[in-house]
Amino acid sequence: MQQLFKSILFPFLFILPVFGFAQTKNAPPVTLESPYNSIFVHLYYLQPNSYQPELASKTLFGIADSTLRVKRAIQLKQILDGLGLFVHLNQLPQEANYVDSLTNKAYYTPFPNDLPEVYLEKVDSQWFYSEETVGLIPTLHKKVYPFGSDLLLNLLPNLGQNRVLGLAVWQYIGIAILLVLIAALHFILSRLLNPVVRRLSQSRLSPSLVDEKLIWKIARLISFLVLLQVVRIFIPPLQLPIVASQFVVVALRIISTMLVVLLVLRILDISMLYAKQFTEKTTSKLDEQLIPIVKRMFQVVIIFAGIIQVLHLLDINVTALIAGISIGGLAIALAAQDTVKNLIGSTMIFVDQPFQIGDWIEYGGVAGTVTEVGFRTTRIQLSDSSIVSIPNGSIANEPVTNRGVRVFRLFQTTIGLTYDTPPDLIEKFIEGLKLIIESHPKTMKENYFVHFNAMADSSLNILFRTSILVEDYGGELKAKEELLFAIVRLADALGVQFAFPSSTLYVEQFPGKIGNAPVYETQEEKMNERLAAFIEKIKKQEKEG
Secondary structure (H helix, E strand, O other): OHHHHHHHHHHHHHHHHHHOOOOOOOOOOOOOOOHHHHHHHHHHOOOHHHOOHHHHHHHEOOOOOHHHHHHHHHHHHHHHHHOOOOOOHHHOOOOOOOOOOOOOOOEEOOOOOOOOOOOEEEEOOEEEEOHHHHHHHHHHHHHHOOOOHHHHHHHHHHHOOOEEOOEEHHHHHHHHHHHHHHHHHHHHHHHHHHHHHHHHHOOOOOOOOOOHHHHHHHHHHHHHHHHHHHHHHHOHHHOOOHHHHHHHHHHHHHHHHHHHHHHHHHHHHHHHHHHHHHHHOOOOOHHHHHHHHHHHHHHHHHHHHHHHHHHHHOOOOHHHHHHHHHHHHHHHHHHOHHHHHHHHHHHHHHHHOOOOOOOEEEEOOEEEEEEEEOOOEEEEEOOOOOEEEEEHHHHHHOOOEEHHHOOOEEEEEEEEEOOOOOHHHHHHHHHHHHHHHHHOOOEOOOOOEEEEEEEOOOOEEEEEEEEEOOOOHHHHHHHHHHHHHHHHHHHHHHOOOEOOOOOOOOOOOOOOOOOOHHHHHHHHHHHHHHHHHHHHHHHHHHHHO
């Protein structure tokens, strides 16, 4: 920032003489027949080469005392020069019967935006600065030259009237004094503001959150803003040539706007730091993704507002410019409907939050982990670590399956047994399956289903359905593996055979050979013995685990 001021102020000292000319022409007749003639007379006869303040004071109305009238005429010119208001003589109305289009009266205001209090009115057949304007001259003069800076108007010129490169010696001395004053004040003020900014920007819970460099930048920006106001107070007493004064005033306003924009951006940085700290404490991961997007939006708005203000200071028709931009923006929006659709989709995603960063989602045949939600697209990392970018407009309008918010994972399978499996053995096998669910540490002990539910073409089917309480896909695979191994071991312990698609040839037996009670009883005892052994093994593993 110091480099910025050096690059602006020091070259300015060399270009000031370029502007060292006055708003004058040839000597005008004191007829006051039009706004043009009255303003020309007032300014011309207060120039150094044509200094006749008595003639200039004839343009003021309502003051009988000639000495006071001369003083007010000089003060009025000092007001115009101090504000850097350059009178373009070729734009002044030269009609004697000029009428203001708004009031429909014989009034003319040279600077309706910057100085609406100063206006001319027609009295009889001549144009004068109005009695109201003349009465406000002392007030306006103190406003332009506050804190007694108007005393310098009489003090500084006594230091030397010799001119060098278009400026008097006393003006160079005044500029040098002003630069030294700015440097000294900045050195002191920036160091006084540093602890104040630190106190205002830090919280008791997070005293070290805001970086010291950021605090120092804000303190210096505030110091420069204050110093610019000091410069604006002391520039008018230097009585620079009107074009130079106008240039300085506009330059100071533009620099002030730039400093305000930078200051607001630094304050935004601090706000985003606290916002990020707050989002880290929330359960939603999407909030953290939203912070940089919101920050970028605010930055664009702040910079755009600063540009509009600078254009306004440069007297560019901002209204027409914005209208042109709006028409162009409409054309661009029509040509880029998909982009607008994606921006709206991004807003809907951040508002509705159908998923969070890190959630596993399925959309349109794509399944993966959400890694980033941007303005236009959402990025999903697939299982092979590749990245897929999906337009947010499509995601906002289509169903999305969010598997990252599941409370439990569902494990459902169909176990097919061979048709020669005895009914009692099937019942024992179902009892063992239920025992597996009851004993596993990751399964829910309610709302599970184990039932003999279908007689298929090649198998007797048992539905096995349970909920698994795990947090991620790896835990789900491990729990399923444990359950499947337990099912296989149970089948092996009971002698149950799993079915598979096959063809069987049956040979009819002779009557009287079907059914054998002693064999059935032996099988029943064998099944009970094996199931009891499996149960005992499960209980032992549970105790050891």
